[in-house]
Amino acid sequence: MAVQGIWSGTISFSLVAIPVRLVKAIEPGRISFRLLHSKDYSPLARRMFCPEEETMVPRDEIIRGYEIVPNQYVLMTDEELESVSPERSRTIEIVDFIDMKEVDPVYYDHPYYLVPSKGGEKAYRLLVEVMRRTNKAGLAKFVLAEREYLVAVTSRDGALALTTLHYSEEILADEDLSPKKGKTAAEEQNRMKKSIERMIENFDPGKYADKRRKKLTDLLATKAKEKAPVEAPVVEQEEGAGPADLVAALEESMRKVKPR
Amino acid sequence: MAGATIWKGSIHFGDTDVPVKLHTAVKEERIQFHFLHRRDQVRLRQQMICAYEKEPVPAEQQSKGFEVEDGKYVIVDPAELDQTAPESSRMIEVHEFVKTGQIDPIFLDRLYYLEPDMQDNQGKEYSALVKALKELDVAGICTWNMRKRSYFGALQAREKMLRLNTLRYADQVIAVGSLDLQDVPLSEKELKIGSELIEKMAAPFEPGKFGNEHQKKLQEMIEKKARGEKIAILVPRRLKPTESDQLLQVLEASLKKAA
Amino acid sequence: MSRTFVEMAGRRLSLSNLEKDLYASYGFTKAHVLEYYRRIAPLILPHLKDRALTFKRYPEGVEKDFFFEKRCPSHRPAWVKTAEIPQDDGEQMTVCLVNDLETLIWAENLASVELHVPLARASSPETPDSMVFDLDPGDQAGIPECARVALILRDLLSRTGLASYVKTSGKKGLHVYVPLNRKETTFEDTKTFSKAVAGIMQKHYPDRVTARMAKKERDAKIFINWSQNDASKTMVCVYSLRAREKPIVSFPLEWRELENPAELGDPERLQVTHSEALNRAEEKGDLFREVLVKEQKLPHL
Numbered sequence: 109m110a111v112q113g114i115w116s117g118t119i120s121f122s123l124v125a126i127p128v129r130l131v132k133a134i135e136p137g138r139i140s141f142r143l144l145h146s147k148d149y150s151p152l153a154r155r156m157f158c159p160e161e162e163t164m165v166p167r168d169e170i171i172r173g174y175e176i177v178p179n180q181y182v183l184m185t186d187e188e189l190e191s192v193s194p195e196r197s198r199t200i201e202i203v204d205f206i207d208m209k210e211v212d213p214v215y216y217d218h219p220y221y222l223v224p225s226k227g228g229e230k231a232y233r234l235l236v237e238v239m240r241r242t243n244k245a246g247l248a249k250f251v252l253a254e255r256e257y258l259v260a261v262t263s264r265d266g267a268l269a270l271t272t273l274h275y276s277e278e279i280l281a282d283e284d285l286s287p288k289k290g291k292t293a294a295e296e297q298n299r300m301k302k303s304i305e306r307m308i309e310n311f312d313p314g315k316y317a318d319k320r321r322k323k324l325t326d327l328l329a330t331k332a333k334e335k336a337p338v339e340a341p342v343v344e345q346e347e348g349a350g351p352a353d354l355v356a357a358l359e360e361s362m363r364k365v366k367p368r
Numbered sequence: 369m370a371g372a373t374i375w376k377g378s379i380h381f382g383d384t385d386v387p388v389k390l391h392t393a394v395k396e397e398r399i400q401f402h403f404l405h406r407r408d409q410v411r412l413r414q415q416m417i418c419a420y421e422k423e424p425v426p427a428e429q430q431s432k433g434f435e436v437e438d439g440k441y442v443i444v445d446p447a448e449l450d451q452t453a454p455e456s457s458r459m460i461e462v463h464e465f466v467k468t469g470q471i472d473p474i475f476l477d478r479l480y481y482l483e484p485d486m487q488d489n490q491g492k493e494y495s496a497l498v499k500a501l502k503e504l505d506v507a508g509i510c511t512w513n514m515r516k517r518s519y520f521g522a523l524q525a526r527e528k529m530l531r532l533n534t535l536r537y538a539d540q541v542i543a544v545g546s547l548d549l550q551d552v553p554l555s556e557k558e559l560k561i562g563s564e565l566i567e568k569m570a571a572p573f574e575p576g577k578f579g580n581e582h583q584k585k586l587q588e589m590i591e592k593k594a595r596g597e598k599i600a601i602l603v604p605r606r607l608k609p610t611e612s613d614q615l616l617q618v619l620e621a622s623l624k625k626a627a
Numbered sequence: 628m629s630r631t632f633v634e635m636a637g638r639r640l641s642l643s644n645l646e647k648d649l650y651a652s653y654g655f656t657k658a659h660v661l662e663y664y665r666r667i668a669p670l671i672l673p674h675l676k677d678r679a680l681t682f683k684r685y686p687e688g689v690e691k692d693f694f695f696e697k698r699c700p701s702h703r704p705a706w707v708k709t710a711e712i713p714q715d716d717g718e719q720m721t722v723c724l725v726n727d728l729e730t731l732i733w734a735e736n737l738a739s740v741e742l743h744v745p746l747a748r749a750s751s752p753e754t755p756d757s758m759v760f761d762l763d764p765g766d767q768a769g770i771p772e773c774a775r776v777a778l779i780l781r782d783l784l785s786r787t788g789l790a791s792y793v794k795t796s797g798k799k800g801l802h803v804y805v806p807l808n809r810k811e812t813t814f815e816d817t818k819t820f821s822k823a824v825a826g827i828m829q830k831h832y833p834d835r836v837t838a839r840m841a842k843k844e845r846d847a848k849i850f851i852n853w854s855q856n857d858a859s860k861t862m863v864c865v866y867s868l869r870a871r872e873k874p875i876v877s878f879p880l881e882w883r884e885l886e887n888p889a890e891l892g893d894p895e896r897l898q899v900t901h902s903e904a905l906n907r908a909e910e911k912g913d914l915f916r917e918v919l920v921k922e923q924k925l926p927h928l
Contacts, residue, residue: 118607122565122622124615125607131547132711133474135701135721137540140714141432144441145418145425149433152425157415158405164417165405173404173411174590181409182593184401187601192589193582194604204571211573212526213533214393214479223547230612233552234619238562244570249578255398256582258575262473265544269474274394276575280370285391285483286528287491292499296492301500303382304465308506311470313538316511316520323452328434328442333692337440338433350823354927358827361786365779437695438681438743438861545705 115252119222119235119261119268121202126232127225128200130252133269134219139324149338193251200270202246202261205239211260214279217272222261232268239263370481371395375514378485379497379523379530381462386493387485388460390514390532394479399586453516460532462508462523471507471522475535482523482530494530501525509535552612561619568626635729638706642736649688649740655874655901657738663868663901664735667876668728670913671866675731677748679712679722681861682734683741689870696739699723704733710749724749740870743861747814752858754810757918758817758925759862760803760824761796761852765837768847770897773801774885776836776849780828781882787926792918793885795897797869797877800849802862806921814858820925821853865915866908868901876904879914 115130143152155164172189173181190197224232239245239262246261257272371392379386403412415424432449433441484494501507501524508523510532521534592599610618631642645658664671682696699709699721708726711719725731725742734742746755760780762773777793780803784791791805807817825838828851837848855862863869863877878899885897899907 118609120607122569122626123610123618124622125610127609132719132721133542134536135540135542137537139434140720141434141444142441143416144431144433144443146429146431149431149441149443150418151433152416152418152430154414155417156403156412157417157424158410159413160408160410161405164415165412169406170403170412171406171409172401173409174399174401176590176594181402181404182590183404183409184590184593188589188599189586190604191600191602192585194602196582198604198606202569205566205569206571206573208473213473213476213524214531215575216473216476216479219474221542221544221547223549225609227609227612229550230552230554231610231615233550234554234558234562234615237554237559238566241559242563242566242570244566247571247573249581251582254401254586256580258578264472264474267544267547267549271473273575274396275578275580277579278394278396279575280391280393280395280481282370282391282393282481282529285370285481287484287494292492292496297496297499300384300493300496301504303384304500304504304506304508307381307462307465308504309464309466311466311509313475313520313535316509316535316537318520318537319518320452320454324449327444327448327452328436329694331442331444331448332436332694335442337436337442339440350819350826351928354820354823355827357787357927358783358823361783362827362831364786365782435695435697439859539701543705546703546707546709548706548708 114220116225117198117200117250119200119202119248121205121235121246124231124235125199126235127228128222128232128268129225130270131221131223133221137318137321139321139328144338144340148340150340189254192254193256196249196251196256200248200250200259200261202248204247205242205244206247206260207243208245208260208262211245211273215273217257217274220270220272222268222270236263236266236268370483373483374480376485377458377460377512377514379460379462379482379508379510381508384493384497386497386530388482388494388530389485391481391483393481393531397580397583399583399590450516454513454518456516457513460510460512460523462510464509465501465504465506466509468505468507468524471535474541476522477534477536480532480534482532495528498525498528498530501530555616558616558619561616561623565619565623565626568623633732635732636727638704638729640704640729640733640736642732647688649685649738650872650874651688651690653873657736659901660738660740660868660874661732661735663874663905664731665728666905667866667908668731670908671742671864672725672728672731673913673919674865674915675725675742675744677710677724677726677750678744678864679710679749679752680725680734681743682723682737682739683743683870684738685740685870686738689740689872693740693870697722700737706730707733712749712752722749740868742864742867744864745858745861746817746856747858751810753813755812755814755817755856755858756806756808758805758807758821759855760791760805760821761855761862762801762803763796763850763852764799765846765848765850768849769799770795770801772835772847773799773849774897776828776832776851777801777803778882778885779832780824780851783824783828789923789925790917790921792879792915793882794865794877794879794915795875795899797863797867797875797899798871801880802877804915804918806918806923807925808920808922809924812925814856816925816928817856818853820928821851821856825851825853865918866904873898874901875899876901878904878907881914 119126119128158165172184260271262269373389375390418425484491647657685693708724709721764773793803828836829838869875876899
């Protein structure tokens, strides 16, 4: 078993149904830090806290609510949420095949990969191959968590990639930003073209590294050498702590242990 | 209407300098929900809790640590983190130009609209750049520092406008090879029928066709519940997967259906 | 930097700086480390399988700085298997899984002399497969004292119905593992149980055992570190090398080896070197196999 998934369901086009899992295609570039309690360096964890009772609230006591009027909520369970668009919570139904060149990059949101679940390997490979041959991508809608996404399913390097897209109503217009005047002289235009042509290369993203990440890594290496890293204290609890039955049983067993 | 200006910079390469203003291109709409305590519906707050004391810890008592060994951390303070931040500069430095077709879409992250900052002879340089990029069908690969972060991106032209599309770093993109996909043989017939099916289902990209229906239905469900009405719990239906030995038949049936 | 290319299971691996000294005073190079791991692979791989690997890298050798890597290096070959482990801040971290020989060799090429893994598998990070007692001698104690405590511990555990297995830590201590291998087990269970056991041991043998971490408590006592029973903790994997002066291995022992006073008289006797490890393994097979397969339930909880 390689990668665990974010979602699992079926991808379909016409009558063909392929069981799949959705997995990450992008890893975060950031170096992640842990928040610690300044006084003793105990690690902190994010928890839900009830401000009225002033206690932490366990997961089974947490419910989702939508505020309809200030301080008045409509509660919603996970099943009810899945009922909003039940067909789409488990199926990515491709309705059209399009040419990705027609999609303005402004629509792109986030990429993922789809991997076949058991039994779907052949149909998966077929879809990858025929989309590659026809140079087309599948357009579909599906629901992940409580959101519905418009997605493009593409064939990439022998796998299916799924990219969520923004809705057209979410794309802002840019007409008001365009230059008003500006017809450039032909000479000026040629100079610029030549300037650009001189700088044409092949695209190699590996050339560019995240400089800030490197600086951070160097800083951390230096600091680790200068000073011993801090350690959180182990919780010291009262002696004899433990379930009564267990302690009694252990005491009983201890009596029978050979002296050494 | 585009969003407000979020940053100002100047595109630079060779003898060319084009001052621009960056605008966001997307505005997401979402129904927000809150987490509540089941018994009294009090709105819960997210807190950083000390694992041992089980008490919330305010921001002033929090330190940032990087785990170097099991349970051992190197502490960094905000001043040190600040020092790793890149120097602020207004330059969007173009290092090279590449054919637009070479940029794999998986690298594209966030897109910004660029507005000519009119100190530049009324947008002439801006328009010249747009025209040149379109004629050569290239994008400029550039780096810039914005708000204490380093960015790497592609400068592209579309219609009359320039845009800056931030790119993901190469080591952030997960290689397809790591997915461990099996190679499964396919017959020429399956591939042929499959391709025909796709061509039959081909359509132009019309984004306006698609609206966020789920959002509307969710809104309706919330209103229904608010009125005290009962809502039906529908169980999502899982489609029966197509068996590998049935694939050709299902493809043929689909083709017939699409005709 | 020198490079050698090898082919393994149809995969191309680039090995670098094979002649570099990793154990300088002993004369053990990276090539030697790779060779050890290649030969011990059939025994170590089942214990590494599907577990989030923590690399402990010594690029300049065991006498210089090391660094610790939990996140799977992004420059890994495409065929290295990974898993996503949820973290406390809600984010997921990508970790490496050493499930085959090629990945093991790749990891060793990165000078990850020591291999550390959690008690749970990556697919169920909250389910420990075993409960562990990390016996750590204080400054004035050593393996003989540790062995005595381990034998008492084993006796106590067997009287509660639990079988246990012991290995050397490769340093001064011993690790006692109680296989559980049941999906219902939680770290809460193993922590509670091991803490209670440590408490009872301390109560009955106060001059030999402590259940408290504070260094000043130790001296000639053996600290039973029950807090290792946690989802966030890792243990050095059985058959892993340790970064000490000599290439010593964290190696499983038979209980009777600890019972023989003659053996205990010489503390060096229980330090298993790389060559001894390979010989013993050839002779006896995987003495830790039961830790992977035996199913036991913690009683009285």
